[in-house]
Amino acid sequence: MQATQKPDIQDIVVILTLLFLTAPFFLLIYISLFNRRKKKHDDEKLEMKQSFDNEIVKTQHEIKEQTLQTVGADLHDNVGQLLSLTSFTLKSIKGNEPDGINKKVDAAIELVSRSMQEMRQLGKLLQGEQLISLGLNEAITQEVHWLERTEQYQITYQAQNLNSVTANPEKDLILFRIVQEILNNAVKHSRATRIDINLLYKAGTLQLQVNDNGVGFIIDPSDKPTGMGLMNIKNRAKMIDGTTTITSAPENGTQISVFVPYP
């Protein structure tokens, strides 16, 4: 029978010496690898920031474009028509009908005054694009006023607790564009007649909820957004660390909620 031999203290010392001599090299290799990961992380962060900045510029451009489109359409559909009518009325004045002159001039004055009112509204809308700098609430209020004046939609807008939080201009810009997209969808695709907008700040989260009574649509079970508009809304919310939930059913309207950590 062979007795188990205990390792000699000298062997332990030799092993320890080798360990102590080589261990720092492994530590330095580990630090080097860890540092490389740190660089990769930094690069990713930079890339994300660049992508966010690009999105902000894109959003600003889109808001401008949307405003100009609205202004262009209004100039053509309303102001243009009113001025054509004014011109037609003034041209129809005949010198040999003195009784009709006053009537037609009054009508022309009325038409010009309506044109001026329209122009004032357009001016406010153009200003509204800059209103984002005054806050999300102001910008949404202007957008709602503009839609209301068409008298085709019943719109309610409620903002709660917004005064209790410091604004984040970058997030405001993205959120305003989301509101524009949702309203655009409600008007163009859903054919909604009633739209309710709620903006609520609670416990570090800004909640935007828009309900409409439009035609609605079938939600894809895979939770993939069906149209470009909805995809844009989801992507934009994600960019500011937000989440979006969309509820809809045919003939039952659409409800879109966006939750964004704020400020």
Next chain:
Amino acid sequence: MLNYFTIVTIPELICFITAAVCLYNDKSPAWKWLVFYLFWVCLTEIGGIYLRARYGTNNWIYNILFLFEIATIMIMFRAVLNPYRNSNKLISVAAIVLYSVYLINTFAKKDSFFQHYSNTGIALAIVAALLSFYFFYWFLNDDAYVPLFSSASFWWVSGTLLFYFGTTVIRVFYDYLSGVIPELTIYYIYRAVNITLYVCWSYSFICRRLRNPISRTL
């Protein structure tokens, strides 16, 4: 004629020349101090060769060098740690411990000044290794990415860790080791680690110089 250019003195001289060229105009007093320290190291080594040849013993000159070695390690760790964390208290405590061990070594026996201060060497190796680990802990925890190839602090601490941690066991268990491994082998291992120290330090001085180029005014 005595040979003053040995495996020990040549790396030290190269490191001193590198320090003198790269650090003489450095903004940091701690890095500048290294020029003086390495000059002292070279003087000690040359003096040590002379004393050994003439009197057979040279321990006391290395014991004086310990005073500067402790100061250098403490000054440098304070300089490299402070960007990450205020470590003045820690460095002060470490310095008090090391100088206490040094004093105990000095007054332990009547003629102890003429014997090698092995306990001071062991204590310094342990403290330097611990401070190196402490530095790397904060280095890893820091969010900022540091390009390692051009980081003077990283290379200085790496050299210090490789030398002091690597030689801790040799210093503590020298008697046991010499029973198993030939003394010449231990000597060459020690020298190899020593050369690694000076290579790392020299590289850190070059990094330091490249980071803080001397302003050229016309």
